[in-house]
Amino acid sequence: MESIHSILIALVLKRGELQDMIENTKCECGHNNPVGTILCECCGKPLDEALINKETIEKEMRYEGKARRSQAFQSALFDRVWNFFSSVKVAIILIIITLIAAAVGTIFPQEKFISGDPATYYSEQYGIYGELFYKLGLSDMYSSWWFFLLLAMIGISLVVCSLDRVIPLYKALQNQQVIKSPDFISKQRISHREEIDAAEKEAKLNGLADSLAKKLYHVRRDGDAILAEKGRISRWGPYINHIGLIIFLFGVVLRYIPGWYLDEFIWIREGEIKKVPETEYYVKNERAFAELYDQKEIPKGLNVEGPVVKKYQTDAVLYEKDPKTGELKPVHKQSILVNHPLEYKGLSLFQSNFEPGQLDSITLKVTEKKTQKQAGTFTVKLYDLNPNQVYQVGGNLEVRVLEYYPDFALENNRPVTKSQEPNKPAFIFEVREKGESQGERSWVIAGQNLDSLTKENQYAIDLAGINVVNESGLMVRKDRSLPVIFFGGIISMIGLVMGFYWQHRRVWARWKDGMLYIGAHTNKNWFSLRRELQQAARRADIALTLVKD
Amino acid sequence: MVQLMENLLYATFILYLLSSVTFVMGISGNKEKKDEARVRRWGNIGVGIAITGAVFQVLFIITRMLIGGHFPTSNMFEFTAFLCFTIVIGFIVIFFIYRSVVLGAFVMPLAVILLAYASVFPRDVQPLIPALQSHWLYIHVTTAALGQGAFAVGFAAGLMYLIGRVGKEKKGKTGFWNAFWLETTLVVVLMFVGFSLINFTFGALGYEAKFSHQVDGQPNVQEYQLPPIAGPHEGKVIHMDPFLGLTQPLFEAPAWMKGQQAAGKLNSVIWSVMTGLILYGLIRLIARKSLTDILYPLVKNLNPELLDEVSYRAIAIGFPIFTLGALIFAMIWAHEAWGRFWGWDPKETWAFITWLFYSAYLHLRLSRGWHGLKSAWLAVGGFVIIMINLIVINLVISGLHSYA
Numbered sequence: 001m002e003s004i005h006s007i008l009i010a011l012v013l014k015r016g017e018l019q020d021m022i023e024n025t026k027c028e029c030g031h032n033n034p035v036g037t038i039l040c041e042c043c044g045k046p047l048d049e050a051l052i053n054k055e056t057i058e059k060e061m062r063y064e065g066k067a068r069r070s071q072a073f074q075s076a077l078f079d080r081v082w083n084f085f086s087s088v089k090v091a092i093i094l095i096i097i098t099l100i101a102a103a104v105g106t107i108f109p110q111e112k113f114i115s116g117d118p119a120t121y122y123s124e125q126y127g128i129y130g131e132l133f134y135k136l137g138l139s140d141m142y143s144s145w146w147f148f149l150l151l152a153m154i155g156i157s158l159v160v161c162s163l164d165r166v167i168p169l170y171k172a173l174q175n176q177q178v179i180k181s182p183d184f185i186s187k188q189r190i191s192h193r194e195e196i197d198a199a200e201k202e203a204k205l206n207g208l209a210d211s212l213a214k215k216l217y218h219v220r221r222d223g224d225a226i227l228a229e230k231g232r233i234s235r236w237g238p239y240i241n242h243i244g245l246i247i248f249l250f251g252v253v254l255r256y257i258p259g260w261y262l263d264e265f266i267w268i269r270e271g272e273i274k275k276v277p278e279t280e281y282y283v284k285n286e287r288a289f290a291e292l293y294d295q296k297e298i299p300k301g302l303n304v305e306g307p308v309v310k311k312y313q314t315d316a317v318l319y320e321k322d323p324k325t326g327e328l329k330p331v332h333k334q335s336i337l338v339n340h341p342l343e344y345k346g347l348s349l350f351q352s353n354f355e356p357g358q359l360d361s362i363t364l365k366v367t368e369k370k371t372q373k374q375a376g377t378f379t380v381k382l383y384d385l386n387p388n389q390v391y392q393v394g395g396n397l398e399v400r401v402l403e404y405y406p407d408f409a410l411e412n413n414r415p416v417t418k419s420q421e422p423n424k425p426a427f428i429f430e431v432r433e434k435g436e437s438q439g440e441r442s443w444v445i446a447g448q449n450l451d452s453l454t455k456e457n458q459y460a461i462d463l464a465g466i467n468v469v470n471e472s473g474l475m476v477r478k479d480r481s482l483p484v485i486f487f488g489g490i491i492s493m494i495g496l497v498m499g500f501y502w503q504h505r506r507v508w509a510r511w512k513d514g515m516l517y518i519g520a521h522t523n524k525n526w527f528s529l530r531r532e533l534q535q536a537a538r539r540a541d542i543a544l545t546l547v548k549d
Numbered sequence: 550m551v552q553l554m555e556n557l558l559y560a561t562f563i564l565y566l567l568s569s570v571t572f573v574m575g576i577s578g579n580k581e582k583k584d585e586a587r588v589r590r591w592g593n594i595g596v597g598i599a600i601t602g603a604v605f606q607v608l609f610i611i612t613r614m615l616i617g618g619h620f621p622t623s624n625m626f627e628f629t630a631f632l633c634f635t636i637v638i639g640f641i642v643i644f645f646i647y648r649s650v651v652l653g654a655f656v657m658p659l660a661v662i663l664l665a666y667a668s669v670f671p672r673d674v675q676p677l678i679p680a681l682q683s684h685w686l687y688i689h690v691t692t693a694a695l696g697q698g699a700f701a702v703g704f705a706a707g708l709m710y711l712i713g714r715v716g717k718e719k720k721g722k723t724g725f726w727n728a729f730w731l732e733t734t735l736v737v738v739l740m741f742v743g744f745s746l747i748n749f750t751f752g753a754l755g756y757e758a759k760f761s762h763q764v765d766g767q768p769n770v771q772e773y774q775l776p777p778i779a780g781p782h783e784g785k786v787i788h789m790d791p792f793l794g795l796t797q798p799l800f801e802a803p804a805w806m807k808g809q810q811a812a813g814k815l816n817s818v819i820w821s822v823m824t825g826l827i828l829y830g831l832i833r834l835i836a837r838k839s840l841t842d843i844l845y846p847l848v849k850n851l852n853p854e855l856l857d858e859v860s861y862r863a864i865a866i867g868f869p870i871f872t873l874g875a876l877i878f879a880m881i882w883a884h885e886a887w888g889r890f891w892g893w894d895p896k897e898t899w900a901f902i903t904w905l906f907y908s909a910y911l912h913l914r915l916s917r918g919w920h921g922l923k924s925a926w927l928a929v930g931g932f933v934i935i936m937i938n939l940i941v942i943n944l945v946i947s948g949l950h951s952y953a
Contacts, residue, residue, distance in 0.1 A: 059918065088916040092909050099905040106895045106942070113894075142893040263889070293676045308676050338679035339886050350888040351679075477888040485890070489877045496869035524865070524915065527858045528646075 036072040039065025044184030066168035085160035178222035188519035207540030224511040237499020244492025251484030262478035270469035282319040288470040314472040353473025365464040382422035403428040557609035564602030571595035572653035592650030617674035620687035629667030635698025665745035685882035692874025699867025706860035707928030716845030735840040743824030760784035781812035875900040899938040
């Protein structure tokens with residue numbers, strides 16, 4: 001930021017120094033203008049030969065005929081880059097390329113919205129065009145380098161275009177002279193001239209000044225000339241808007257600073273405590289549920305097919321780990337709903353997914369085979385099973401987990417687990433009577449005792465019940481640049497409102513050698529200016545007809 | 550209550566229609582004698598009826614809120630109907646700035662056509678799904694719609710400018726292409742009329758057809774309210790009312806058109822295009838003139854510079870509102886609901902495209918001096934993008950926003 005600032009200062013300085021060295025353009029009125037000036041800074045007289053024969057100087061009025069950096073310097077590489085980005089034409093072309101690219105990206109869904117391997121998904125789903133879409137890199141284009149480059153170029157263009165114009169414009173509007181050359185006035189898009197006697201001129205000029213003041217113009221008078229102006233604030237609108245957009249884009253770039261932006265996702269079951277990725281926090285899901293609309297809540301006359309979900313909720317507790325003791329200390333408790341994320345010190349957890357009825361634990365019962373007498377039950381937590389976990393069953397038995405295969409399969413006749421998800425849990429238990437040194441081994445696969453393997457066993461283990469819980473998918477977000485981004489948005493909005501809901505209107509009047517010249521300029525909505533000027537002039541007894549009544 | 554709501558909607562529709570007729574009557578009739586007082590009087594009546602219509606629509610919205618318990622902008626019917634409301638509001642604002650009576654003769658029919666279009670979609674009040682349960686639902690959607698309403702007024706004024714220009718100068722190559730594209734635009738508008746007409750016709754006849762087919766390996770039943778010209782891919786007829794001896798669809802939708810309703814939507818598009826073209830043919834047969842020539846007398850006495858400015862002014866009024874609603878408020882809500890303020894969801898992307906398009910328009914106009922013809926075409930183009938976002942993105946490309 002510091003360096004950008006110094007470059008800007010250097011730019012402005014360089015201009016000033018250079019201007020002094022190069023020969024200035026002198027106007028008839030005696031004012032020295034910098035090179036590249038189109039309309040005299042003082043009296044407004046056109047300096048360019050080509051303009052003298054033109055009927056209006058409307059185009060030149062856009063930036064008050066001031067010399068702009070892009071027009072004054074054209075040689076060095078920096079100047080050429082500057083001139084390229086200072087062109088509104090280039091800016092518009094960049095906007096249109098971005099627009100078309102963004103549109104093309106919506107033909108097929110982007111990679112993050114699909115399920116499956118992108119390499120095969122697009123050709124399978126959309127045929128040859130889908131394959132092309134993927135091969136051209138359009139399937140993930142919004143995070144591609146070239147799309148980023150396009151946006152960055154628009155950002156540079158915003159800065160350069162604005163600086164190239166706002167500095168001369170600001171200077172010109174700050175130093176406006178009331179007395180303008182008749183040439184300048186009569187070459188305005190709205191202009192009028194009328195012969196007026198010297199005796200009458202005072203009354204007419206006063207009348208015009210008064211009626212314009214009544215229309216809320218700020219009126220200045222200098223001898224036989226009037227400058228009436230209103231809504232200058234409108235001219236700053238675009239630049240303030242652009243500053244806002246630059247701040248916005250800057251905020252987006254800030255996300256690349258490590259620790260400023262976090263985008264993770266966790267699945268968490270009821271009762272589970274999980275570490276929040278990339279942070280010092282832990283989160284517990286105390287309860288998760290979905291609620292459907294009650295039939296009574298659905299108003300009469302509504303034609304609803306099937307149940308409609310009313311809300312998804314996760315009651316969560318956030319813990320912080322004490323760095324010394326390693327103990328978890330609850331710091332925040334909140335119910336997370338869609339549209340109501342958990343917020344704690346810049347960390348946000350969003351309700352994003354919900355899976356009801358996930359297998360959490362199973363209850364097994366131990367029976368003595370001979371007597372068919374039940375010895376007792378024990379519950380195995382499928383996600384939270386320690387090796388060598390021992391369960392006390394009844395008063396007399398100890399069951400120890402020897403092996404646990406959450407997702408059981410046989411490979412080359414050897415038991416393996418395919419994943420850590422308990423899709424098909426299998427166990428080898430050791431059942432031991434208290435006091436005995438040796439127990440017996442027992443296989444249980446997906447709740448089924450494989451008694452045939454261990455016929456001589458005294459005890460059998462069977463499924464007594466399963467316990468399910470709900471599982472929530474939580475989005476974990478941290479975005480420290482958000483205040484910058486929204487600040488940029490607010491500035492941009494202020495600029496837009498200033499630029500579009502005001503208009504800069506100016507009226508020049510000058511009496512010279514028996515002739516009254518009136519000229520008017522606005523940055524937009526000419527028809528309305530004409531109507532307004534006509535009403536004001538009529539009140540001052542000047543027969544000005546600009547629009548049909 | 551539901552009956553009251555329905556009646557309020559009908560009243561709104563009839564008032565907008567009446568207002569359109571008043572505006573058209575005001576400016577046609579007795580062209581020789583330039584009776585400006587008469588035009589002004591009719592214009593005042595027209596805008597009075599439009600305001601009454603808007604009041605009725607507000608009542609309709611309130612009743613619907615009382616019934617459903619939420620602001621009605623949560624599905625295709627509700628949003629499109631609300632868009633009509635914002636178009637009328639935009640028109641009323643512009644009318645009081647420029648007092649342009651003819652503008653009403655173009656904007657109000659546009660509102661009528663859109664309201665009829667909206668009414669084809671399911672009109673039931675639905676309970677809100679969790680993702681939509683936020684105050685931002687109405688803050689974001691109403692502001693975005695207000696901006697789009699102003700853009701629609703800009704579109705109508707642009708269209709009027711084009712009709713005036715093309716009606717006057719048709720010669721030469723550019724004249725021909727301008728005339729061609731303008732006529733095409735007007736025929737597309739007719740297709741919207743066709744869509745509503747054909748749906749109401751077959752709705753009144755109680756037409757029904759049902760197909761079973763597979764969507765991603767799951768069996769699915771698709772119901773048609775229009776006779777199936779295009780049936781689902783590898784679909785089987787469960788039931789089909791015969792139509793002109795047709796007991797089978799004429800052809801099947803291509804295989805890549807998936808989705809539970811995709812083939813039905815394709816069928817609706819085919820019907821709309823056909824009905825629009827038939828309407829167009831009938832108009833050409835009866836009037837023996839192109840649409841441009843039929844509309845030309847309405848605008849020929851207007852100052853083109855005024856139309857150009859009205860079109861620009863409407864867009865300039867709409868742009869900040871659209872930015873606020875469709876981008877900034879959208880980002881705030883997206884941040885609250887989905888944890889990211891921007892995600893390149895198709896609807897978001899198209900809001901961004903709309904915004905880029907109108908900013909290009911504003912730069913071209915304010916910095917490059919594109920006025921008149923070019924500016925008017927851009928105003929039309931912008932509205933086409935809005936319609937793409939409303940119709941194609943909602944109905945064809947699904948994303949987070951496809952609640953309809």
